[in-house]
Amino acid sequence: MANSIKPISLTPNFIVPEDKRPQLAHISPLASIPIIDLNDHVTSSLLQKISQACEEYGFFQVINHGVPEELCEKVMTAVTQFFELPPEERAEFFTEDLTKQVRLFNYYLKSEGQEKVTMWSELFSHPWHPVDDFTHLLPQNPPLYRVAFAEYAKEIGGFMNRLLSLISQGLGLDKDCLRKRMGDNPRLRAQANFYPLCPDPELTLGLAVHTDLNALTVLQQSAGVTGLQVIKDGKWVAVDPIPNAFVINLGDQIQVLSNGRFKSVHHRAVTNKTHPRISLAMFYGPNTEDVIGPIEDLIDDEHPPVYRSYRYAEFLEKFYSQEGTRRIVKELFELPK
Ligand SMILES: O=C(O)CCC(=O)C(=O)O
Numbered sequence: 001m002a003n004s005i006k007p008i009s010l011t012p013n014f015i016v017p018e019d020k021r022p023q024l025a026h027i028s029p030l031a032s033i034p035i036i037d038l039n040d041h042v043t044s045s046l047l048q049k050i051s052q053a054c055e056e057y058g059f060f061q062v063i064n065h066g067v068p069e070e071l072c073e074k075v076m077t078a079v080t081q082f083f084e085l086p087p088e089e090r091a092e093f094f095t096e097d098l099t100k101q102v103r104l105f106n107y108y109l110k111s112e113g114q115e116k117v118t119m120w121s122e123l124f125s126h127p128w129h130p131v132d133d134f135t136h137l138l139p140q141n142p143p144l145y146r147v148a149f150a151e152y153a154k155e156i157g158g159f160m161n162r163l164l165s166l167i168s169q170g171l172g173l174d175k176d177c178l179r180k181r182m183g184d185n186p187r188l189r190a191q192a193n194f195y196p197l198c199p200d201p202e203l204t205l206g207l208a209v210h211t212d213l214n215a216l217t218v219l220q221q222s223a224g225v226t227g228l229q230v231i232k233d234g235k236w237v238a239v240d241p242i243p244n245a246f247v248i249n250l251g252d253q254i255q256v257l258s259n260g261r262f263k264s265v266h267h268r269a270v271t272n273k274t275h276p277r278i279s280l281a282m283f284y285g286p287n288t289e290d291v292i293g294p295i296e297d298l299i300d301d302e303h304p305p306v307y308r309s310y311r312y313a314e315f316l317e318k319f320y321s322q323e324g325t326r327r328i329v330k331e332l333f334e335l336p337k
């Protein structure tokens with residue numbers, strides 16, 4: 001099992017069927033996602049900017065987020081060094097077993113009647129909180145990995161809470177509302193994504209189009225290398241890296257909790273010929289036992305509930321059963337109109 005990580009070359013298993021290729025020339029050249037400055041005081045104008053970004057894009061970048069720049073760089077260095085290890089050393093973490101807490105794996109795309117297509121990326125996923133429970137499972141090499149993650153996780157924990165409180169207020173709710181709805185024991189996982197140089201980016205995908213299944217994602221990406229793209233009004237928009245910014249995106253659970261007002265938006269990662277790219281996603285989601293459904297205060301005669309409530313475990317089950325496809329999960333929980 002532990003030997004599926006090989007130096008990557010453009011073999012047929014990476015070539016995406018023609019109708020699913022990225023068509024890199026068709027990117028909206030001027031469009032970009034909103035930028036939110038968190039140095040600003042919490043005023044109604046800041047909340048308005050956030051709620052507009054959540055309604056119209058489901059994505060925004062934040063600057064002046066308060067997480068120290070050196071720490072952000074340190075954790076990206078640790079992740080980069082991990083992906084620079086010889087493949088046989090990284091392969092120790094390779095597994096296709098979804099129940100493993102720490103796993104290195106590849107995503108793939110499954111299309112009706114066609115072979116599986118492997119994405120041009122390698123993903124490393126593990127919990128980020130509570131630190132003491134899992135640190136011993138993380139790589140010892142590079143030596144920076146465990147310490148950088150422990151420090152980063154602490155800072156991101158505080159930042160996520162702040163963000164959830166702003167998003168709650170953006171919905172006109174009490175600032176603790178979203179955090180409380182996801183309980184005292186949220187599911188907190190990190191995913192480091194590595195996209196090696198690709199000889200022909202038009203033929204591959206780094207990550208196929210998807211929405212995040214969790215509630216909220218805080219992402220850092222390699223400086224100066226574009227790869228993330230988001231759908232806006234039916235067109236792909238590139239999310240260009242801004243120095244020291246985080247990319248924030250809403251996951252499916254916030255779409256459901258907000259009764260469809262805030263959007264979990266389709267996105268993908270494309271590859272390039274000149275620079276390897278790394279992104280680090282920190283996910284915040286409910287616990288498997290939590291019950292998720294539209295928040296009562298957001299429901300009235302004009303806004304009847306769009307979704308039925310479910311245990312998050314039920315959502316995850318439907319999610320994993322559609323592995324490799326363009327998943328249709330939250331739609332399964334929609335109530336008849
Ligand atoms: O590499 C990126 O920027 C996208 C990563 C992503 O969408 C994910 O990890 O869910």
Ligand SMILES: [Fe+2]
Pocket residue numbers: 210211212267
């Ligand atoms: Fe994503």
